[in-house]
Amino acid sequence: xxxxxxxxxxxxxxxxxxxxxxxxxxxxxxxxxxxxxxxxxxxxxxxxxxxxxxxxxxxxxxxxxxxxxxxxxxxxxxxxxxxxxxxxxxxxxxxxxxxxxxxxxxxxxxxxxxxxxxxxxxxxxxxxxxxxxxxxxxxxxxxxxxxxxxxxxxxxxxxxxxxxxxxxxxxxxxxxxxxxxxxxxxxxxxxxxxxxxxxxxxxxxxxxxxxxxxxxxxxxx
Numbered sequence: 001x002x003x004x005x006x007x008x009x010x011x012x013x014x015x016x017x018x019x020x021x022x023x024x025x026x027x028x029x030x031x032x033x034x035x036x037x038x039x040x041x042x043x044x045x046x047x048x049x050x051x052x053x054x055x056x057x058x059x060x061x062x063x064x065x066x067x068x069x070x071x072x073x074x075x076x077x078x079x080x081x082x083x084x085x086x087x088x089x090x091x092x093x094x095x096x097x098x099x100x101x102x103x104x105x106x107x108x109x110x111x112x113x114x115x116x117x118x119x120x121x122x123x124x125x126x127x128x129x130x131x132x133x134x135x136x137x138x139x140x141x142x143x144x145x146x147x148x149x150x151x152x153x154x155x156x157x158x159x160x161x162x163x164x165x166x167x168x169x170x171x172x173x174x175x176x177x178x179x180x181x182x183x184x185x186x187x188x189x190x191x192x193x194x195x196x197x198x199x200x201x202x203x204x205x206x207x208x209x210x211x212x213x214x215x216x217x218x219x220x221x
Contacts, residue, residue: 004080005063007032010047012039014210016109017070018058019161019200024074026196027157028081040217071101074157086154097148100140101158107133108162115173116165116211119220122173130169134181141187152194160191160201167204168211 007025011018011034025032037047037057050059050066060067062080067073078086087094111130115122137159141147147155166177166188178185191197215221 003031006061008061009034010037010044010050010057010059010061011035012037012057013202014207015057016161016164019164020070020157021058021060021073021077022200023157023161023196024077024086026200027084027086027152028077030077030081071105071158074154078154084151086148086157088148088153093148097154100137100147100155104137104155104159104162108137108159112162112165112169115169117215117218117220118172127173127175130173131175131177131180134177134184138181138183141183145190146187152191152196156187156191160188160197163188163191164201164204165207165211168208171208 007030009018009021009025009032011022013036022034035044035046037043039057043055046061047057047059048055050061051057051068054068056068058068058070058073060073060076062076067076074086087097111126111133114126115130118126144150146152147159170176192201212221
Protein backbone atom coordinates (compact mmCIF):
# COMPACT_ATOMS: atom_id res chain seq x y z
CA UNK A 1 0.00 0.00 0.00
CA UNK A 2 1.18 3.51 -0.81
CA UNK A 3 2.12 5.54 2.24
CA UNK A 4 1.09 8.77 0.52
CA UNK A 5 4.39 10.21 1.73
CA UNK A 6 6.60 10.00 4.80
CA UNK A 7 5.01 8.91 8.09
CA UNK A 8 6.82 9.42 11.41
CA UNK A 9 5.44 8.71 14.89
CA UNK A 10 6.88 10.35 18.00
CA UNK A 11 6.37 7.46 20.36
CA UNK A 12 6.62 6.11 23.91
CA UNK A 13 6.33 2.33 24.29
CA UNK A 14 4.24 2.41 27.47
CA UNK A 15 1.74 5.06 26.35
CA UNK A 16 -1.67 3.57 25.48
CA UNK A 17 -2.31 6.68 23.38
CA UNK A 18 0.72 5.91 21.20
CA UNK A 19 -0.44 2.28 20.97
CA UNK A 20 -3.70 3.49 19.41
CA UNK A 21 -1.82 5.13 16.56
CA UNK A 22 0.44 2.11 16.00
CA UNK A 23 -2.53 -0.27 15.84
CA UNK A 24 -4.39 2.01 13.41
CA UNK A 25 -1.35 2.27 11.14
CA UNK A 26 -0.90 -1.52 11.27
CA UNK A 27 -4.58 -2.10 10.42
CA UNK A 28 -4.15 0.12 7.36
CA UNK A 29 -0.85 -1.48 6.36
CA UNK A 30 1.02 1.83 6.55
CA UNK A 31 4.79 1.77 6.99
CA UNK A 32 6.15 4.35 9.38
CA UNK A 33 9.19 5.32 11.43
CA UNK A 34 8.69 5.29 15.20
CA UNK A 35 10.97 7.66 17.10
CA UNK A 36 11.10 6.96 20.83
CA UNK A 37 10.84 10.01 23.06
CA UNK A 38 12.56 10.21 26.45
CA UNK A 39 9.73 11.82 28.38
CA UNK A 40 11.75 12.06 31.60
CA UNK A 41 15.27 12.78 30.39
CA UNK A 42 14.40 15.57 27.96
CA UNK A 43 11.86 15.79 25.17
CA UNK A 44 13.15 16.26 21.64
CA UNK A 45 13.00 19.63 19.88
CA UNK A 46 10.85 17.95 17.25
CA UNK A 47 8.25 17.00 19.88
CA UNK A 48 8.27 20.47 21.45
CA UNK A 49 7.85 22.21 18.09
CA UNK A 50 5.32 19.67 16.76
CA UNK A 51 3.09 19.78 19.85
CA UNK A 52 3.81 23.15 21.52
CA UNK A 53 0.45 23.20 23.33
CA UNK A 54 0.62 19.91 25.27
CA UNK A 55 4.23 18.78 24.62
CA UNK A 56 3.03 15.15 24.72
CA UNK A 57 3.19 12.03 22.58
CA UNK A 58 1.83 10.76 20.31
CA UNK A 59 2.56 13.10 17.44
CA UNK A 60 2.10 11.86 13.88
CA UNK A 61 4.12 13.63 11.22
CA UNK A 62 2.72 13.02 7.74
CA UNK A 63 4.98 14.63 5.15
CA UNK A 64 6.32 16.83 7.94
CA UNK A 65 2.88 18.10 9.02
CA UNK A 66 2.21 17.35 12.71
CA UNK A 67 -0.99 15.95 14.18
CA UNK A 68 -1.59 15.62 17.92
CA UNK A 69 -4.06 13.80 20.22
CA UNK A 70 -4.47 10.08 19.60
CA UNK A 71 -8.21 10.02 18.82
CA UNK A 72 -7.76 12.81 16.27
CA UNK A 73 -4.79 10.96 14.73
CA UNK A 74 -6.69 7.66 14.44
CA UNK A 75 -9.53 9.53 12.69
CA UNK A 76 -7.04 11.13 10.31
CA UNK A 77 -5.42 7.77 9.53
CA UNK A 78 -8.86 6.33 8.77
CA UNK A 79 -9.67 9.14 6.33
CA UNK A 80 -6.25 9.29 4.68
CA UNK A 81 -5.85 5.56 4.10
CA UNK A 82 -9.36 4.46 3.19
CA UNK A 83 -9.01 0.68 3.33
CA UNK A 84 -10.05 -1.09 5.44
CA UNK A 85 -12.55 1.41 6.92
CA UNK A 86 -12.41 1.64 10.71
CA UNK A 87 -15.64 3.58 11.24
CA UNK A 88 -19.25 2.67 10.35
CA UNK A 89 -20.58 3.90 7.00
CA UNK A 90 -23.67 5.53 8.52
CA UNK A 91 -23.53 9.03 10.03
CA UNK A 92 -25.37 7.73 13.11
CA UNK A 93 -22.89 4.89 13.58
CA UNK A 94 -19.94 7.31 13.31
CA UNK A 95 -21.57 9.70 15.80
CA UNK A 96 -22.11 6.85 18.28
CA UNK A 97 -18.47 5.81 17.89
CA UNK A 98 -17.36 9.38 18.63
CA UNK A 99 -19.58 9.48 21.73
CA UNK A 100 -18.04 6.30 23.15
CA UNK A 101 -14.51 7.38 22.20
CA UNK A 102 -15.10 10.56 24.22
CA UNK A 103 -16.45 8.44 27.11
CA UNK A 104 -13.33 6.24 27.02
CA UNK A 105 -11.00 9.25 26.93
CA UNK A 106 -12.74 10.96 29.84
CA UNK A 107 -13.54 7.97 32.04
CA UNK A 108 -11.28 4.94 31.63
CA UNK A 109 -7.83 6.53 31.95
CA UNK A 110 -8.90 8.83 34.82
CA UNK A 111 -10.46 5.96 36.78
CA UNK A 112 -7.37 3.80 36.32
CA UNK A 113 -5.04 6.72 37.15
CA UNK A 114 -6.76 7.15 40.53
CA UNK A 115 -5.92 3.52 41.32
CA UNK A 116 -2.30 3.25 40.21
CA UNK A 117 -1.28 6.63 41.65
CA UNK A 118 -3.01 6.01 44.99
CA UNK A 119 -0.85 6.40 48.09
CA UNK A 120 -1.64 3.60 50.52
CA UNK A 121 -4.66 1.33 50.20
CA UNK A 122 -6.90 1.98 47.21
CA UNK A 123 -10.38 3.15 48.35
CA UNK A 124 -13.29 0.82 47.55
CA UNK A 125 -15.01 3.72 45.76
CA UNK A 126 -12.13 3.93 43.25
CA UNK A 127 -12.41 0.20 42.50
CA UNK A 128 -16.21 0.40 42.18
CA UNK A 129 -15.98 3.39 39.84
CA UNK A 130 -13.53 1.56 37.59
CA UNK A 131 -15.65 -1.62 37.45
CA UNK A 132 -18.80 0.43 36.80
CA UNK A 133 -17.15 2.07 33.78
CA UNK A 134 -16.21 -1.36 32.39
CA UNK A 135 -19.80 -2.54 32.92
CA UNK A 136 -21.08 0.50 30.99
CA UNK A 137 -18.72 -0.43 28.17
CA UNK A 138 -20.00 -4.01 28.33
CA UNK A 139 -23.47 -2.56 27.80
CA UNK A 140 -22.26 -0.70 24.71
CA UNK A 141 -20.62 -3.86 23.40
CA UNK A 142 -23.78 -5.92 23.91
CA UNK A 143 -23.66 -9.26 22.11
CA UNK A 144 -21.32 -8.01 19.38
CA UNK A 145 -17.81 -9.39 18.84
CA UNK A 146 -16.40 -5.87 18.55
CA UNK A 147 -17.72 -2.41 19.37
CA UNK A 148 -18.47 -1.66 15.71
CA UNK A 149 -20.10 -5.04 15.07
CA UNK A 150 -18.51 -8.11 13.47
CA UNK A 151 -15.21 -6.46 12.59
CA UNK A 152 -12.45 -4.81 14.62
CA UNK A 153 -12.58 -1.04 14.22
CA UNK A 154 -12.23 2.49 15.55
CA UNK A 155 -13.60 2.05 19.09
CA UNK A 156 -11.67 -1.17 19.64
CA UNK A 157 -8.48 0.69 18.65
CA UNK A 158 -9.30 3.51 21.08
CA UNK A 159 -10.01 1.17 24.00
CA UNK A 160 -7.80 -1.91 23.75
CA UNK A 161 -4.45 -0.18 24.44
CA UNK A 162 -5.74 0.93 27.84
CA UNK A 163 -6.14 -2.74 28.77
CA UNK A 164 -2.35 -3.16 28.72
CA UNK A 165 -2.43 -1.29 32.05
CA UNK A 166 -5.17 -3.46 33.58
CA UNK A 167 -2.70 -5.91 35.15
CA UNK A 168 -1.12 -2.96 36.98
CA UNK A 169 -4.52 -1.62 38.04
CA UNK A 170 -5.56 -5.04 39.31
CA UNK A 171 -2.30 -5.45 41.26
CA UNK A 172 -2.77 -2.11 43.03
CA UNK A 173 -6.53 -2.44 43.37
CA UNK A 174 -6.64 -6.05 44.52
CA UNK A 175 -9.32 -7.23 42.08
CA UNK A 176 -9.63 -8.98 38.71
CA UNK A 177 -11.55 -7.32 35.90
CA UNK A 178 -12.33 -10.61 34.15
CA UNK A 179 -14.24 -11.86 37.21
CA UNK A 180 -16.30 -8.68 37.37
CA UNK A 181 -16.75 -8.16 33.63
CA UNK A 182 -16.59 -11.46 31.69
CA UNK A 183 -17.96 -10.00 28.42
CA UNK A 184 -15.34 -7.28 28.48
CA UNK A 185 -12.65 -9.87 29.18
CA UNK A 186 -13.82 -11.99 26.22
CA UNK A 187 -13.64 -8.90 23.99
CA UNK A 188 -10.05 -8.26 25.20
CA UNK A 189 -9.12 -11.83 24.26
CA UNK A 190 -10.63 -11.45 20.78
CA UNK A 191 -8.64 -8.26 20.22
CA UNK A 192 -5.41 -9.90 21.38
CA UNK A 193 -5.83 -12.59 18.72
CA UNK A 194 -5.19 -9.90 16.10
CA UNK A 195 -1.54 -9.50 15.11
CA UNK A 196 -2.00 -5.74 14.82
CA UNK A 197 -2.85 -5.64 18.53
CA UNK A 198 -0.62 -8.42 19.90
CA UNK A 199 2.45 -6.94 18.17
CA UNK A 200 1.85 -3.49 19.69
CA UNK A 201 0.65 -4.01 23.26
CA UNK A 202 3.56 -4.40 25.69
CA UNK A 203 4.03 -7.15 28.27
CA UNK A 204 1.75 -6.18 31.23
CA UNK A 205 4.60 -7.06 33.64
CA UNK A 206 6.79 -4.46 31.93
CA UNK A 207 4.04 -1.85 32.33
CA UNK A 208 3.79 -2.74 36.03
CA UNK A 209 7.58 -2.34 36.45
CA UNK A 210 7.37 1.05 34.70
CA UNK A 211 4.60 2.19 37.06
CA UNK A 212 6.61 1.10 40.12
CA UNK A 213 9.51 3.21 38.84
CA UNK A 214 7.21 6.14 38.04
CA UNK A 215 5.65 6.06 41.52
CA UNK A 216 9.11 6.20 43.09
CA UNK A 217 10.10 9.11 40.85
CA UNK A 218 6.93 10.98 41.88
CA UNK A 219 7.44 10.23 45.58
CA UNK A 220 4.24 8.17 45.85
CA UNK A 221 6.12 5.20 47.34
